[in-house]
Amino acid sequence: MHQLALYGQIRKDDHHRMLQQLAGFTRMQPQDVREIQLVFKARQPPGLDLVQSIGASNLASQQQQDLQRVKHMLNAGLYYVHLVGEVLPEKKARPTENEDVTMTDANSSAEGKTSTVRWSLDFKDTPEPGKQPVSSRMVSRTPMEEGNLIQFLGNFGYEYVSRYVVIGSRFYEKDTTILVHKVLRLPEVGPGKAVSDNTFLSNIEALPELDRSGSYIVQASIDIVDGNNPELKDRATRQLLGIKEALKQAVDLTPGDRLALDTRLPATSRRT
Template sequence: MHELSLYGQIRKDDHHRMLQQLAGFTRMQPQDAKEIHLVFKARQPPGLDLVQSIGASNLASQQQQEIQRVKNMLNAGIYHVRLIGAVQGSKKIKGAENGDVVMQDNDPIAKSDNTTVSWTLEFKDTPEAGKQTVSSRLLSRTPMEGTNLVQFLDGFGFEYTSRYMVVGSRFYENDTTIFVHKVLRLPRVAAEEAISDKAYNTNISDLPDLDGSGSFIVQASIDMVDGNNSELKDRATRQLLGIKEALKQAVDLTPGDRLALDTRLPANSRRT
């Protein structure tokens, strides 16, 4: 599967106006979205440090090149992945009879009770290089069940590093998902508590924003089952560019910064 996407940013003060415009554009009320994101990093393949240094003076040039090739091969494919928990069972947005979007209790993030969480393992590759009209990258999502998911991933070579919360509203226009959201910081917990700890359910309004300005991200994206089908890709690209044009007075949608969307582990972290 491939994801094509465009990104924009709006100020906190423009959030309600953006929801109003998207409600009119998509002819639907916003769908509440609240997700817990657990970040995992792949461990370096065992024994990589035992590969002889390419700087050894007693090695022939051809041997040095071969060792360099082996190291590059073993370091390839070391990425971050996310375990995403979709929190269900609460409402934060309701529609008024006149079609306006109304926030409950003037609080964009309402407290929730009796919530359930559905987990999905998500991998997103680094976007394609070069100048692109939309960001394009490989995407994989796998539904997960069970209570020992952190331990399960650890057994596959992925160790837990951190977690955060994403809250916002989704709209749908044909094949396009428009997600207006922001990221909240969650208290640090040990790996074994990353899933079981749900203290955020009672004090979510007090969680600090990752972006101190309180701004929101707008993401317009299309998921394609066959990313190698040029006809499907062209059609999806035209659809995203059409949405970009339609919303240009409200938000500037552009391809995402490739470095910011890079899911590979930094080279200096692979020996930790």
């Protein structure tokens, strides 16, 4: 799946006006959004330090090229991923006939306790390079319904880094999702409590903001199944540019900065 998106920023004082304009534009009331975001990073493959130095003087030119290719392959494809917990309204937190949101370990302090958080694993690739009218990148979201999520990700080579909360409002206009949100900081806890600790939900508005100015981020996005299909991509691009034009008096929507949206791990040397 590919996501095409435009981004903007509004001041805290303009937030209420923005919600009113989006409510009129989309002909719907805003839907509250509260998401717990846990950040994980991929571990480098074991044994990478054993790969001989590229600059070894006793290696032939072809061997140096082969080793460089091996090191690049082992370091490539290392990304940050997010474990996203959607905080459900209380009335939707009860299991239904087709949905069981009871967590056996990751989200419950006692067996059989119904969770108010629905978890999924999110991957977002770095946006495509070059000058584009909209940001385009591959995304995926996999439901994570039960089990020890930290251990599960650890078995796949990912380790917990940090966590934060996203709060805001969501609107829909045809195929487009418009999200007005800001990021709140969470007290750091160990990996064992990163999923199960929901104590802050009772007073979420008291959490400190990452951006002290109180600004909100506006994201207009469309998810398409096949990003390589030029017809689907062109249609989604036209829809986003149409929304950009319609909302230009309220917010300036532009493609995101590729460096700011880079989800790859920094390339650092592990040898001294």
